[in-house]
Amino acid sequence: MAKVDINTKMITLLGDPLKQSFAAQMQNCGYEAAGLNMIYFYTEVNNEHLADVVNGIRYMNFAGFAVTKPNKVKVLEYLDELDPLCKKMGASNTVVKTPEGKLVGYNTDGxxxxxxxxxxxxxxxxxxxxxxxxxxxxxxxxxxxxxxxxxxxxxxxxxxxxxxxxxxxxxxxxxxxxxxxxxxxxxxxxxxxxxxxxxxxxxxxxxxxxxxxxxxxxxxxxxxxxxxxxxxxxxxxxxxxxxxxxxxNGLGMSLYQGAAQIEYWTGQEPPIEAMRQKLLDIISEK
The missing domain is CATH 3.40.50.720 (NAD(P)-binding Rossmann-like Domain)
Known part of the structure; x- marks a missing residue:
């Protein structure tokens, strides 16, 4: 993983519980393979304190954040804009913070x-x-x-x-x-x-x-x-x-949804095969 410095862009996954998640390992592998100065980490939070966390992200060095249970629906209340698919689904798992500071919701699960x-x-x-x-x-x-x-x-x-x-x-x-x-x-x-x-x-x-x-x-x-x-x-x-x-099976679904998140957060092509291999390695260790 690249050294964290003042320019490192942060991504966090908001949900509860998160101990079962492989997302950080796959995402950080992708960032390293793509040469991105980014770091992905976990924040266990539920609906009760979601608004406070999202508001804090607005004022910190985040490229955006990811969302999982139980927050995918509730988070829509705190976003500025929604992608058409996200709006129709009524849930978001991916939020991009624009250069202007707006929070835009997407859904990469589908x-x-x-x-x-x-x-x-x-x-x-x-x-x-x-x-x-x-x-x-x-x-x-x-x-x-x-x-x-x-x-x-x-x-x-x-x-x-x-x-x-x-x-x-x-x-x-x-x-x-x-x-x-x-x-x-x-x-x-x-x-x-x-x-x-x-x-x-x-x-x-x-x-x-x-x-x-x-x-x-x-x-x-x-x-x-x-x-x-x-x-x-x-x-x-x-x-x-x-x-x-x-x-x-669902390996590709997990892989491509995570890769699509990187596209939204960075505008760059994600390193699909490096991320695929990381997922396979994680599973083989279980």
Whole structure:
């Protein structure tokens, strides 16, 4: 890491808790590889004191800041401008401090997903129909981005039906009338999708070995994406691979969303491969 001096631009991640985050390691690796005099660090803060922290950043040597749970929605109240996608999504994970001192909100979660699907999965977003399992933070970002970039149809389901209903309503109102609610446990619409998404978190952590999609609904003719990347292949992906389908995990989504943040903060092309290798190294050490 470059030596910190008076010209070092700071970036901090605002959220709580943050002990599970890999962001600082990946970002600082990217800064070093790109020769940027920047440093990324963590600030654990929740909604209660978010306004104080954001206001302090305005008067310090920051290029901007990142945002995660539980602050992605609340932070909008303290920003001066919002990117169109960020405004439609109603959440921000990336804030740029302009030379004039304005704080501008963006959301790179969806961008990271779209770039991964296009670059790593060779998926043409506007030519496909999607079935998404999970409507929380990841599912909301993924489905909103799909609608923004022209998805034909998006079926959404969640064990928390109020969540999936709300996401469907928001997409149809703010993006395009392409989303349809599917009751929990109803996978009858999966056969109509060309791409099946797991944004539920089932398959990682305490749910390793579990698949939210019964095997009888899996088809070799579909593309399967899981937002998880640790493990590299969840049971969802293993079952799809066994059926002969094309699969992709969430490593690229995490990578490209972080790379997009660097683009916004610096205006420079991020060192994608150095950042990818850092993520792989981190995972292999776990």
């Amino acid at each position: 961008i990271g997903f779209i770039r991964s699907m296009e670059r790593d999965g060779n998926v043409k977003i506007d030519e496909n129909t999607y079935f998404c399992i999970g409507s929380g933070g990841a599912g909301r970002a993924m489905c909103s981005a799909l609608a923004y970039y022209g998805a034909k149809k998006i079926y959404i389901t969640d064990v928390f039906e109020e969540s999936s209903k709300a996401l469907v309503e928001d997409i149809n109102k703010n993006f395009a009338p392409v989303a349809e609610f599917c009751p929990a446990g109803d996978f009858s619409k999966v056969k109509e999708a060309t791409v099946v998404l797991n944004a539920s978190g089932i398959g990682m952590g305490s749910h390793i070995g579990e698949n939210p999609l019964p095997k009888e609904f899996i088809s070799k003719d579909q593309f399967y994406f899981d937002a998880c990347y640790n493990p590299a292949k969840t049971q969802f992906l293993l079952d799809a691979e066994e059926a002969g389908a094309t699969i992709l």
